[in-house]
Amino acid sequence: MFRTEKPWLAAYESGNVEPETRILEGSVYELFRHAAEEHRGKTALSFYGTTFEFERLQALVEKMAASLAAGGIEKADRVALMLPNCPQYVISFFAIVRLGAVVTQINPMYVEREIGYILNDSGAETIVVYADVYERVRSVLVDTNLKTVIVVDFEGEPQGLDHGHSSFGDFLSWDAGPAPDVDIDPAEDVAALQYTGGTTGVSKGAMLTHRNLVANVQQTIDVFVRDPAQFTGRKCVGALPFFHIYGLTCVMLFGIRLGLEQVLLPRFEVEEALAVFENDRPTMFSGVPTMYMGLLASGADLRKHHLHDVKIFNSGGSALPINLKRSFEEKVGKPLFEGYGLSEASPVTHNNPPFLGAGTRGQHRYPHPFDGCKDSRR
Structure with missing residues (x-):
């Protein structure tokens, strides 16, 4: 039946990928908790020389969840995150969904x-914000419902914080009891409001459930990772x-699910990224086309910086120009895979499975096995 409705499944069967047989259950926090148990002793995050093993990360998540609960956060409350990539983002994210x-x-x-539009549209009363943009949040306080x-x-x-506003460290050190256990229905309960780019008017918050996110992570792993053991403990x-x-x-x-050490960069800077490739020897890099353009435009010897040691390069976020794809592959000697998705889909809907090659024209190749799609030209 599936092959009649989804002819692309035959291609997945050729790679022994059968995700349609999987029943994906559990919340986003359970994904994290199981990963922390499975990868105990391994490094989860590194940030400018500071590392966080899974045990330490889980303890900080529990502490943050306890502080948020003591501050009045309950199930279904909206908590805004306005942060670049950093350990505090990861801690806060999992504490909120916890x-x-x-x-x-x-x-x-x-x-x-x-900022004001999203805070009011979502109904968020709590925000975790980067200090460099704190003034922007402070300027909209009177027009929002922010309390924390x-x-x-x-x-x-x-x-220079206003009275009642807390640093992350002070908030985390609150004398709070254990975070309460919460019943979560992964299929129905929303884990994240992902605001779209507003290409058809004002930005809209896509309501992504726990199952939406967990399923998309597992689908992507099933399609891309033939042997998870080759990734666990890598970077x-x-x-x-x-x-x-x-x-x-x-x-x-x-990365959390596979037990990869994530080398966090608050923003993509070419020289800093090249140093990470050379010194940390990551096994995977996902980027947008402009990142790959920046790497090529740097004039650096990309092989000298060990980009050829990366197992998988992914591109998404916008269309990958075929000339950029070819130039990068020629320079680095590794295929550049392209995916497609959208916020409402959590996000990946189409991918180039590595066992089928990266494609010669930069096409997206195949929908994920669970996905349905229609050729609008027919």
């Missing part, structure tokens, strides 16, 4: 009008913004 609350993603580059503001500063304790580059659904699912959650 309580059954809803992560509301806000791009730190947004201006006051956009938690500020993250990479340089130490943030200065990936966390350069794609986690506040974007591509970075959230295909880097952060993907």
Whole structure:
């Protein structure tokens, strides 16, 4: 029956991929908890020389969840994150979903009008915000329902906070009891509000359930990873913004599930990325076309920086120009795979399975096995 409806399944069978037989259950927090148990003793995150093993990360997530609960956060409450990639983002994200609350993603580059709109549209009353953009949040306070503001500063304790606003460190150190257990229905309960780019008007919050996110992570692993043991304990580059659904699912959650050490970069800078490739020897890199353009335009010897040691390069977020694909592959000697997705789909819907090759024209190749799609030209 499936082959009649989904002819692309035959291609997956050739690679022994049968994700349609899997029943994907569990919440996003359970995905994290199981990964922390499975990968105990391994490093989950590294950030400018500071590392977080899975045990330590899980303890910090539990502590943050307890502090949020003590501050009044309950199931279905919206908690905004306005952070670049950093350990505090990962800790906060899993703490929020641990309580059954809803992560509301806000791009730190947004201006006051956009920030105010998302806070009011989502109904968020709590925000965890990067110190460098704190002033923008403070300027919209009177026009929103924000009650709790938690500020993250990479340089130490943030200065000049309004009365009642807390640093991340102070908030985490609250004397709070254990976080309460919360019943979560993965199929129905929303884990994240992912605001779209607003290409058809104002930005809209895609309501992504726990099952949406967990399923997309597992589908991507099933399609891309033939042997998870070849990835566990290795490294990936966390350069794609986690506040974007591509970075959230295909880097952060993907990396946690597989036990990859994620080398976090708050923003993509070519020289810094090249240093990571050379010094950390990651096994996987997911980026957008402009990142690959930047690497090529740097004029650096990419093989000298060990990009040829990376097992998988992924591109998404926007269309990958075929000339860029060919140039990168020629320079590095590795295939550049391209995927397609959208926020509402958590996000990946189409991919180039590595066992079928990266394609010669940059096409997206095949929908994920669970997905349905229609050729609108017919």
